[in-house]
Amino acid sequence: MQLSDLRALFLHRQSCRAFDGRGVEDDILKEVCSAALLAPSACNAQPWHLIAVRGDKMREVVPCLQGMGMNKFASKAGALVAVCEGASNLTARLGGKLKGTDFTANDLGILTAHLVLAAEGAGLASCILGWRDEDKLRAALGIRQKVRIPVVVALGYAEADDPIRPKKRKPVEETFTIL
Numbered sequence: 001m002q003l004s005d006l007r008a009l010f011l012h013r014q015s016c017r018a019f020d021g022r023g024v025e026d027d028i029l030k031e032v033c034s035a036a037l038l039a040p041s042a043c044n045a046q047p048w049h050l051i052a053v054r055g056d057k058m059r060e061v062v063p064c065l066q067g068m069g070m071n072k073f074a075s076k077a078g079a080l081v082a083v084c085e086g087a088s089n090l091t092a093r094l095g096g097k098l099k100g101t102d103f104t105a106n107d108l109g110i111l112t113a114h115l116v117l118a119a120e121g122a123g124l125a126s127c128i129l130g131w132r133d134e135d136k137l138r139a140a141l142g143i144r145q146k147v148r149i150p151v152v153v154a155l156g157y158a159e160a161d162d163p164i165r166p167k168k169r170k171p172v173e174e175t176f177t178i179l
């Protein structure tokens, strides 16, 4: 694997807001999620759980992402993957306390990045959705404990005429320093 291949993948991945409504097959969902779950985590605690939703169940979950008229496009996603907090381990919890760091939040972010890139590698379009009603989301997903669900990732197939947009990023000179 060359950096140039990864860079091409990074440039091709973009937040899709034009899904064509086709569903995502269960085997592809499982392949993408199991690849993402290879992500690193503090003390290898893997404090996460991915819950995939597709088919009729989408109708219960999608509205949890659409408050105040946001994320209308999510109705045409082919599947949703809720990135949920899961059980951590003692070392990570202690380490986080001692260092004043929320390792779990970092770990869930890294998992999310792996998920969208794995999806891209599988030919799926994706969009990370942080605009959600967590209480409603937990209820729709049948989660009783107050676990955090920082994002839901919409997956699916982009409409054929959805162009790959040039990336809008701050200049590297502003956001990278070598000392």
Ligand SMILES: Cc1cc2nc3c(=O)[nH]c(=O)nc-3n(C[C@H](O)[C@H](O)[C@H](O)COP(=O)(O)O)c2cc1C
Pocket (backbone or CB within 6 Å): 013, 014, 015, 016, 017, 071, 127, 128, 129, 130, 131, 132, 151, 167
């Ligand atoms: C934590 C997080 C939450 C986001 N939430 C939303 C969202 O609710 N709706 C949306 O349309 N895009 C959402 N995005 C997508 C960002 O707007 C997008 O990644 C950013 O503008 C860069 O564009 P790109 O992903 O196409 O490269 C979210 C991204 C992240 C990382």
